[in-house]
Amino acid sequence: MYQKLKNGDNLYEHEVLEMLLFNAYPRKNTNPVAHELLERFPSISAVLSADIDELMSVPGVGEQVALYLKCVGLCIEKANTAECFAAISNRGEMLRFAKMRMNGHSVEILELYFLDKNGRVTRICRFSSSDSDRVTVAPEELIKLISVAHPYGMIIAHNHIGVAANPSVADDDFTKQCQIICSMNNVRLYDHIICSGEQCYSYFETGRLDGIERSYSISSILKNGKE
Numbered sequence: 001m002y003q004k005l006k007n008g009d010n011l012y013e014h015e016v017l018e019m020l021l022f023n024a025y026p027r028k029n030t031n032p033v034a035h036e037l038l039e040r041f042p043s044i045s046a047v048l049s050a051d052i053d054e055l056m057s058v059p060g061v062g063e064q065v066a067l068y069l070k071c072v073g074l075c076i077e078k079a080n081t082a083e084c085f086a087a088i089s090n091r092g093e094m095l096r097f098a099k100m101r102m103n104g105h106s107v108e109i110l111e112l113y114f115l116d117k118n119g120r121v122t123r124i125c126r127f128s129s130s131d132s133d134r135v136t137v138a139p140e141e142l143i144k145l146i147s148v149a150h151p152y153g154m155i156i157a158h159n160h161i162g163v164a165a166n167p168s169v170a171d172d173d174f175t176k177q178c179q180i181i182c183s184m185n186n187v188r189l190y191d192h193i194i195c196s197g198e199q200c201y202s203y204f205e206t207g208r209l210d211g212i213e214r215s216y217s218i219s220s221i222l223k224n225g226k227e
Helices: 002-006 013-021 031-040 044-048 052-056 063-081 091-102 139-149 169-184 208-216 218-226
Strands: 109-115 120-128 153-159 188-196 199-202
Touching: 013 031, 013 044, 013 063, 031 044, 044 063, 052 063, 091 109, 091 153, 091 188, 091 199, 109 139, 120 139, 139 169, 153 169, 169 188, 169 208, 169 218, 188 208, 208 218
Parallel strands: 153 188
Antiparallel strands: 109 120, 109 153, 188 199
16 A cells, blocks of 8 residues: 555545554554444545544544544644745745745755745755855755656745855856756746845846856757757
8 A cells, every 4th residue: 555655546545544544553454443434434534524522433443543533634624724835926025035034044054945836835945054154955956856846936045154145156056057957847947045134135136047047048058069
């Protein structure tokens, strides 16, 4: 069953419930309890929305298991009703979001924000180093992150400690590297934002990103290689 889950294969309802119950019964065959629950309730949704007393009336379900199932149901309810994503609809919001995230750190922090096509931040990947005043991401790691998350767009943000927010040569090189990787994976690089205290530098707003995008997209590289 775990292999089916890992491969993204279709699972029957009782199999999904069995795996969920493994956390409550780590050393027990959960198949009978899963079937008992689905005989009492018509679906997993009904199981997870049932009252604790109702759950405890099912053979094999004690108080701790009932509380566990109720907690899972409440988590799903919160996830379905709450606003789970920060939405970035304009450049001002983008800068405010990055500044908020970068504020107050004593070491250099780098974050990648993966966005969907509606501008919602769906993943935040943070990198830091206490041994250096500069942090970066290896190309192979960035490629792996993108291949897993499948973002529509990406924003880079990092802070400078004790110096102005102006980009360094290393910052430019990292932006170029990210642009190439994003272009190869059909991901739009929206901006690279550098924060230092109250200062923020935007590669997009200064036009720096436009030049990098023209020179370091995969199509430009292939074109220049033919010339």
